[in-house]
Amino acid sequence: MALKVGDQVPSFKAKTQTGEKFELSDYIGKPLVIYFYPKDNTPGCTTQACSFRDQYQDFQDVGAEVIGVSGDTQDSHDKFAQKHKLPFILLSDGNKKIRNLFGVPTHFFGLLPGRVTYIIDKKGSIVSVFDSIKATVHIEHALKTVKKM
Template sequence: MGLKVGDKVPHFTLNDQDGNLFNISDHLGKHNLVVFFYPKDNTPGCTMEVCSFRDSYEEFTELGAMVIGISADSENSHRKFASKYRLPFTLLADRQNKVRKLFKVEGKMFNLLPGRETYVVDKSGKISMVFNSINATQHMKKALNALKQQN
């Protein structure tokens, strides 16, 4: 079972698609955060999911939220994926799945497929929404609705 509403977001540092160090502590207190874990760059479901976040990105920023996607893909893979689909948000390379484990995101289908889970984190660092579904179509909508209710 993953982290729950009311839990504090774990502190972590990962490289983004441009090779820059991203430390979540630098953003707590400044933004609401939408952190979504997805299985793999350039797969049909994951592409649909990231593009839904891209297409609603302006709504997220208007609500004061920063969007962060995390998978085990490399920085280079993320850079190509972000460029191909014009993704305006940060993708983080969790090569050893350390952050996935910190969030307790479970694998699906006998742990053969990395889990797909989305968290909304308020400015104080508390998780205010968790959505866990391998179905890629609802993650953006659930996160956006949670932010609207929070504001």
């Protein structure tokens, strides 16, 4: 079942692109932008990641953290982050555990992992769910939402 506005974000653990342990509970207390994307180094996903990179300071200025999640390996994420100088966390979700916790849908008859952005407030409540295959529109929506918080 997909998470929706008003739901508490589920707790989870994962590995970052650098191999560090990540626990969501360590980040509750600040606004979070958790975005799920299909795959590293594809045109849309690269555009989306670089747009978050280019506006990362704007998110930081309002106390928000950006976290990207896909099924790619830690090594793939590390190379992707280094190649594009991504300053935010990328989490590897090869077993789709996190994607399933959030209920992120698939697109194109289940062939393509969905592209969904969740905005979470300081208390861990989801305040926005933005589902669009268009990579470029997520950043504007996310930044506008966190600035209102």
